[in-house]
Amino acid sequence: MLGVEGLTVRYGAHTALEDATVRFAPGSFSAVIGPNGAGKSTLLKTVVGLSAPAAGRVTFGPGMGAQSDVAYVPQQQTLDWGFPVTVWDVAMMGRTGRVGWLRWPGRGDRAQVADALRQTGVYELRGRHIGALSGGQRQRVLLARMLARDARVLLLDEPLTGVDAATQEQLMELLRAQADAGRAVVMVTHDLEQASRWCDHLVLVNRRVIADGTPAEVYTPRNIEATFSSSHLGHTHAEA
Ligand SMILES: Nc1ncnc2c1ncn2[C@@H]1O[C@H](COP(=O)(O)OP(=O)(O)OP(=O)(O)O)[C@@H](O)[C@H]1O
16 A cells, blocks of 8 residues: 655665665554664655655555645654643644645545544543643644544554653553554564564664564564664664
């Protein structure tokens, strides 16, 4: 449904991602794992068109309207939480891309937003200013916006960061259910244990794709060493 082929992304002289080829299938929950600066966020950003590839391409399955079928949840800390909007407003932004700016949201949109807020457990907070939320509540609101979008591909950048263990469990269950319902779910994470437990597809990245397959295939000492070893990090930093 969604893939990248021979993808290379550069920021000036620095190569963040080199010759990456990966496919993400419908009904599959994928984790993209690697050390800091490995190019994980860059991979998601390129898929949604926020970074431009120097080489290679992003491919969408037949019948997909490219980026409009993708919901993207950026890293929480990259967003401005002082922006004067409520929890409800943020979740409704998930619909805005669908209904267009010139049309008011209809009853169907409002029902979808309410449902998304209930699923993520923040419906009671819907009138609250987003600046007054905890880290875990903010993450739930971002997920509600993603669900409201009703997209076929869900991309999430470190959704477990700043979230307590019980909430992590709920978020993983929710994402697993989205994959089981036929969506392609892709999550960037540092948490190998959670990824191996919940995901059926792991992609280890350190500037290049180091390994790609089921947890049983990918989660080996050799692959972990190759992905997280200091020599790789040193190499990455030397180029930075
Ligand atoms: N806009 C940018 N301009 C210049 N360099 C960038 C930019 N965005 C990312 N980089 C660099 O590209 C490399 C990959 O960054 P990226 O954010 O994709 O890594 P990551 O794997 O998501 O890291 P982290 O786990 O720390 O979030 C890093 O060395 C980073 O400093």
